[in-house]
Amino acid sequence: MDFRQLERFLAVVDHGGFHRAAEVLYVAQPSLSQSIKQLERELGDALFHRVGRGVVLTEAGRELVGPARMAVHALGLAVESVEAVRGLRTGRLQITAMPSQAIAPLAEVITRFTAQYPGVRVVVRAGATVDEVVEAVRTGRTELGLLAGVELPExxxxxxxxxxxxxxxxxxxxxxxxxxxxxxxTSDLSGLRVIAGQTGTGMRAVVDALIESGVELTIAVETEHREAILPLVLAGSGIAVLAESWREIAERAGAVVADLDPAFYLEVAYVSHEGGLGPASRAFLDMATERQ
Structure with a gap:
């Protein structure tokens, strides 16, 4: 068993099948399939049930996911530590962020980070909810996360x-x-139609809280696609309750942006793996929190 086999195994897990995993890894699908078969032979058990064009983890496969992620994470830290000797001239940093926070504060920090470390490639993955971001970091699929909620999760x-x-x-x-x-x-919103995010997002939590408090809002559209909300508002489908990071974009697009009274807030935080951070992740997190 080697690092490449574990990395390929996790790619199949994360992307739901061999075809998409091969595309992401830039390898031929037969080569990927052969690596998995070799891993299965070494372990003496099947790791996947093939279902049509997709796959489902066997019991053995489910047991392997956690240790595989820890091993890949540990090796990644080792590689990054060696790269740090060269002053972070190369490398790759992965961050999973919720959409509104990818606008602010993430974009500004990435701009400063890439200016200081132009050789480090920053990859931003999407996490729609707090749970998705936490799980991505906890399982080692990403090194850092950026999330926001009415309350921060423990x-x-x-x-x-x-x-x-x-x-x-x-x-x-x-x-x-x-x-x-x-x-x-908030009472002035009664009788209006609202475009709402899915359960698990801060914007949905505020809409639900307003309705529970007696504000007669009607959810006209519920969407997981955050980028669709502003166009729907401008088209007259309803109002939206969004994080303040959307203010400048919404105003430039011609929407009216007003403050809620009483105020509701999102608490924004980065999330890191307790198993440790590589040099690039540590440098980014230090930069992101230095002004706090």
């Missing part, structure tokens, strides 16, 4: 590094009776 296996608090704003089409920069009482 989960085993990961460390939290708070960096910001973002206010929620109401985003409406220009036809609505609100003005940009104004304070809008």
């Amino acid at each position: 989960r085993p296996g990961v460390g939290l590094h708070p960096v910001a608090r973002q206010r929620f704003v109401v985003v409406t089409p220009a036809a609505e009776p609100f003005q940009t920069g104004a304070r809008v009482a």
Whole structure:
């Protein structure tokens, strides 16, 4: 058993099949299949059930996932430590971020980081909910995470590094009776239709809290596609409650952005694996938290 076999095994797990995993790894699918078969022979058990074009983990496969991730993570730290001797002139950093926080504060930190370490490639993965981001870091699929919630989660296996608090704003089409920069009482939202994110997101938590408090909001659209919300608002499908990181983009697009009164906030934090960080991850996290 070697590192490449474990890396390929995890790629099949994470991408749901051999075809997509081969594309991501830039290897021929027969070569990938042969690596997995060799690993299965060495372990003496099948790791996947082949179901059509997809795969399902066997019991043995499920047992291997955790140790495989720890082994790949440990070797990655070792490789990055060697690269650090060269002053982070090369390398790769993976971050899983929720969409609104990928706008701010992540984009600004990436800009500073890549200016200082131009040889390090930064890869940003999407995590729609707090649970998705935490799981990506905990299992070692990514080195750092960036999440936001009405409350920050306390989960085993990961460390939290708070960096910001973002206010929620109401985003409406220009036809609505609100003005940009104004304070809008939550009671003034009664009777309006709202575009809501899926359960597990901060924006959905605020919408649900408003409804529970007696504000008569109607969820007109529920979407997992964060990029669709602003176009839906501008088209008149409803209003939206979004993190303040969307303010500048929404205003430039012609929407009205107003503050909620009373205020609701998102707590924003980076997440790191408790097993340790490589030099690139550590340098990025230090840069992201240095102004806090």
